Amino acid sequence: MKIKLCYADRMTEHASKMVSSRHAPVPLAECALARAIRAIGDGWTLLILREALCGVERFDAMHDDLGIPRSVLAERLSKLVAEGILEQRPYREPGRRQRNGYRLTEKGRALTPALVALREWSEAHLPGGPSRLRLQTQDGQEVTTRLTRADGSSLDDPSEIVAVAKPE
Amino acid sequence: MKIKLCYADRMTEHASKMVSSRHAPVPLAECALARAIRAIGDGWTLLILREALCGVERFDAMHDDLGIPRSVLAERLSKLVAEGILEQRPYREPGRRQRNGYRLTEKGRALTPALVALREWSEAHLPGGPSRLRLQTQDGQEVTTRLTRADGSSLDDPSEIVAVAKPE
């Protein structure tokens, strides 16, 4: 996936104001959502984050759970470590040599709301039978996400949302 | 990305109860999150959903905004239509022939919380300067997501969440 300059990047400030509303209000380079997608928007990477959220720390356990090729797993893990989303954590089992596992950093754990929202969407809208994965608090309450306005009220209808460019 | 049976799928019901807690509590086949990742967890697909959320409906506009190869765009769009996330919408400009655009279905629009959560994470944790893309209500209030317990209270620390398998 090779991301390049997009139409708005190639335009002058003045010209970009005249761009048709048929295009996105903001070019990729200035869009936080696009940056997040570049960082973690890849199938294997997201599945690795699912593993990490489930507390799976070991290379071979992820390999078994996901059926991911070992070389791809190694490459994705080192990318996630380089980005500060996972960190290596040495561990040692009795009578075993010391090894490295991976666990979420605070930055990585901050992705939880996005994963919870994806899970919710899937439960509500995708076929495939009930899911057995639950994300819950220690006392057993299921966790969900809610869209919220700046004033704290919650927003039930996502079609009320509009995407605009911040001025400046 | 070729997803296959994972370790737990190959096990008997009895054996799977004895599986080490080093593995995920639930196999991919029974995991809603994994199904969502399979459906839309791909870089170009997510960027196309960003375009759709921004109200971009046309093939060429998406091609310009994203710099995506035309063949990849065509393939992803038809997959999203087949999944019921986008729908084709004929339109016609004065003096122009009728054409097809794409817009989010209700199912597609229900992905908004996941995209809002990703945007929030990116703003808070990724470098790259301030984002100019705002997602807001018609009256200009910024929209965010919040993790919520089943009892309605909101959850500030994502590390309180545990992943478990639903019994049965």
Place this chain on the structure above:
DNA sequence: TATCTGAGTCCATTTTTCATACTCAAAGTA
């Protein structure tokens, strides 16, 4: 010393992307 294990690397093959050019159908124009 030989063996086992988990965490990787290496590599030949297959699949997917990429970039560019080409097609197609309807509307406008000479």
Place this chain on the structure above:
DNA sequence: TACTTTGAGTATGAAAAATGGACTCAGATA
């Protein structure tokens, strides 16, 4: 009528990435 334009795709060969299997490496144990 013939020709041009325009948006929405297809076709294609080269380049990049994924795949699956074998191999490596280091420390612990028999």
